[in-house]
Amino acid sequence: MDEIIGYAVVFIIIAGLFYALVKQIKETRSSEHIAGSALFRKQMARKNIVMTAALFGILVFYTLNIVSGIAPSIQVSDSFTARATLLSFFVYFYARLIMKPKQVDHIRKLYH
Template sequence: MDDIIGFAVVLIIISGLVYALLNQIKYSKASESIVGSPLFRKQLKRKNKVMTVSLFGVLLFYTLNIVSGLNIVSNLTFLNNFTSLGAFVSLIIFLYTKFAMTPKQVDRSLYN
């Protein structure tokens, strides 16, 4: 019974990450036509690319960690440390990008 609950929780987490990734891709495409200075759009585009790639990395490494933890193939156990470190680093990059990389809106009246 505990295994079924564990698999259900893992499936919920993976489906939540897939949903977040799809929303991030949709937001990245929608933000390309945002109004603002060229510098603001360039910074926002860079932020969205980094967030999308790092969220994909979290999903990929988390899924690989679960697969390597199932011990389907016995010689994949060395991947547990690598995949958990990859998921952690990708998550840290995603959080840093989300909260610290804020594009600055430039006041165009200063240049006229």
């Protein structure tokens, strides 16, 4: 019974990551049409692309980590997948929190 609950929790986590990835891809595609300067749109697009790639990495490496634990015949190192998942997680939060695009006000630049 505990094993079934464990698999259900893992499935819910993977489904949540997949949902977040699909939502992030939609946000990345819609970021081309936001208001602002060209530099702001470029920085926002870069941030969204990095976040999408990091979420994809989290999903792939986490799934590989789970699959390698279930099926030991798969030749993937658990430590490699765990480190790659953690690295992707840090890259995602770096992009989410640190890579904030700066809105440039062209009118203020003209008068100062």
